[in-house]
Amino acid sequence: MAVVAIDNDIKNPDTFEVTWDMGLRCNFDCTYCPAHRHNNTSPHASLETLIKTSKFVFDYKKLIQSYLTVDRRWNIGFTGGEPTNNPNFLDMCEYIHAQNDPNVLVDVTTNGAFSQKYCEKLIETVDSITISYHCEAKDKVKQSCIDRIYQIHSAGMQYKVNLMIHAKQEYFDECMTLVDRFTRDNIRFVPRIIGESYEDSKYSHRYTKEQHAWFKTYWANKNKNVNKPDDNKDAEYEYKDDQNKANAKRIEEKPKEKSVSQLLQEGFKKEQQEQEQPKKQEPKKEEPKKEEPKKEQKVNTRKELGRPCCGQRTFYTLDESKYNKDDVKLDTDDWKPSIFACSTEYKNWSCMINWNWLHIEQEYDNILHHQTCRANFGGERGPIGKISQSEKILERLKRQLATGTMPVITCPNKLCGCGLCVPKAKHHNITEAMFKKSVKGLTPIIGGTMDV
Numbered sequence: 001m002a003v004v005a006i007d008n009d010i011k012n013p014d015t016f017e018v019t020w021d022m023g024l025r026c027n028f029d030c031t032y033c034p035a036h037r038h039n040n041t042s043p044h045a046s047l048e049t050l051i052k053t054s055k056f057v058f059d060y061k062k063l064i065q066s067y068l069t070v071d072r073r074w075n076i077g078f079t080g081g082e083p084t085n086n087p088n089f090l091d092m093c094e095y096i097h098a099q100n101d102p103n104v105l106v107d108v109t110t111n112g113a114f115s116q117k118y119c120e121k122l123i124e125t126v127d128s129i130t131i132s133y134h135c136e137a138k139d140k141v142k143q144s145c146i147d148r149i150y151q152i153h154s155a156g157m158q159y160k161v162n163l164m165i166h167a168k169q170e171y172f173d174e175c176m177t178l179v180d181r182f183t184r185d186n187i188r189f190v191p192r193i194i195g196e197s198y199e200d201s202k203y204s205h206r207y208t209k210e211q212h213a214w215f216k217t218y219w220a221n222k223n224k225n226v227n228k229p230d231d232n233k234d235a236e237y238e239y240k241d242d243q244n245k246a247n248a249k250r251i252e253e254k255p256k257e258k259s260v261s262q263l264l265q266e267g268f269k270k271e272q273q274e275q276e277q278p279k280k281q282e283p284k285k286e287e288p289k290k291e292e293p294k295k296e297q298k299v300n301t302r303k304e305l306g307r308p309c310c311g312q313r314t315f316y317t318l319d320e321s322k323y324n325k326d327d328v329k330l331d332t333d334d335w336k337p338s339i340f341a342c343s344t345e346y347k348n349w350s351c352m353i354n355w356n357w358l359h360i361e362q363e364y365d366n367i368l369h370h371q372t373c374r375a376n377f378g379g380e381r382g383p384i385g386k387i388s389q390s391e392k393i394l395e396r397l398k399r400q401l402a403t404g405t406m407p408v409i410t411c412p413n414k415l416c417g418c419g420l421c422v423p424k425a426k427h428h429n430i431t432e433a434m435f436k437k438s439v440k441g442l443t444p445i446i447g448g449t450m451d452v
């Protein structure tokens, strides 16, 4: 069954995501992170430059927000490189809070390689933290990252852990141990597929059949429970140093009861055996044995694996069989809640990414609708303008809005990554209904360009 539209979660407050890549500088060198995303030499952006950029963000917000049907919460999410490496980072977050806009929140995506003391300051300064666990880091650094995860968890703040699931078997096993540990301790985590944004490149991890099946089973189980209360949320966890040490010990011990990852793997094996059963009963044909070349047990990560929402958001999907071309209704039971999409192919669909996302590339002086998809109007990919000439972006947008119409983006990409949960549709009348739900005072021009 094919999905023809994805809508956002009407039950949760709407958000507008601003991802702000502060610069390429990073203290890690993950093999799956391309050179255009990190290095250890780039200069840090100055506080003055960052403040100037934030002025554009606030002006853009004012303009866009005046056309949105509901007051959105604007999440400014700092990324990199490693944002906490920039000595101006905490000051910048404080500057944003000093603007006293209750609808603006600050998030940071970090590798967690900092001290307990810095973490205390970070917890005080930002509204939420996304902390990524990278298997390739040194053991000491990884232990420190785990300590920071529990520190953040016990602070009772909004956070999530990106558990970067590495395809190398020893790292994969390490991740499975952490899946069990985090599940047991109610740590909010998302198992991330490495290289989601890079199709057929050396940065995309190719998982083995078993690893691939683990992802599938994990997300199928999560999807089943999507309407149940999240037991991974709001759990009480008292952080104590000695308790954490005990936890560190337990990570090496064999769990007495079957762990989540064991159960998932066993479930997959059973399913696989059942599928293979009829084949086994067929009479054996006597054929000369040929030396077959060993097939590489690898899977196309991007296309076949599907994708969860990396923000753990619930989105709603409409199946082709439920699509009524004469009467499009949003928010009915025909729309199924989901946190995982089996397909990530939406090329030529209409997409509302520009009403949901903005991306700043500080070091490259670029402003885009979205970091990885890079969709622009007219089915093109690329920036909407330069940070250094950001007033031009605002002037053009104002001219467009004054016409009372707005082009709708046509997806230019073979595969969709991080913008998965953003409203999108294959059919124009669904797009029009979605546009009307989110945007007021404008007529959508599907597939149009900004000709102003």
Ligand code: SF4
Binding pocket: 026, 027, 028, 029, 030, 033, 037, 038, 080, 081, 082, 111, 134
């Ligand atoms: S920590 Fe993040 S930015 Fe740094 S190298 Fe790894 S993936 Fe890239």
Ligand code: SF4
Binding pocket: 346, 349, 351, 352, 353, 370, 373, 374, 375, 409, 410, 411, 412, 413, 415, 416, 417, 418, 419, 420, 422, 424
């Ligand atoms: S790749 Fe971008 S434009 Fe295409 S569907 Fe995803 S978010 Fe929308």
